[in-house]
Amino acid sequence: MATKPIEHHADKGTFLTLAEIEAWVRDAKAAGATGEEIVTVSVSLGSKLKKIRIDVATAVTPTEDAAP
Numbered sequence: 001m002a003t004k005p006i007e008h009h010a011d012k013g014t015f016l017t018l019a020e021i022e023a024w025v026r027d028a029k030a031a032g033a034t035g036e037e038i039v040t041v042s043v044s045l046g047s048k049l050k051k052i053r054i055d056v057a058t059a060v061t062p063t064e065d066a067a068p
Helices: 016-032
Strands: 002-009 040-043 049-058
Touching: 002 016, 016 049
Parallel strands: none
Antiparallel strands: 002 049, 040 049
16 A cells, blocks of 8 residues: 655755644544544654654555556
């Protein structure tokens, strides 16, 4: 099964806000996240969020070129 990354990151010199994390959760749910996915983050030296990501499983659909 393929996965689709859902990622939000702060602009250079800033950190993620609660509103940005809420938007990330909405994006993840809209992409099919179940809530069981593992969250990966990057933090600053002061432990502030810089990047947040999950990989959402996506269904693989056969292409028209695929042999039966």
